[in-house]
């Protein structure tokens with residue numbers, strides 16, 4: 396079976412959580428619904444914009460659910476640290 400990936404911009408009508416960071420997504424939020432087949436496994440989940448951006452930039456194919464949020468926080472901390480150093 397070949398892989399395929401679908402993305403659709405939707406407005407949520409139920410409470411969902413982002414697959415990347417496990418943050419709750421309130422009803423009525425515009426978010427990207429991702430579905431498709433990856434290595435023979437069907438998937439169907441929602442991903443918030445910052446996670447999707449990270450995914451496109453860094454991961455591209457595989458990620459562990461919930462981990463993108465951790466990575467993003469780490470990156471933020473690093474950016475803050477760099478910003479802090481450069482102002483001194």
Ligand SMILES: [Zn+2]
Pocket residue numbers: 413414415416417418442443444445446447464
């Ligand atoms: Zn997210």
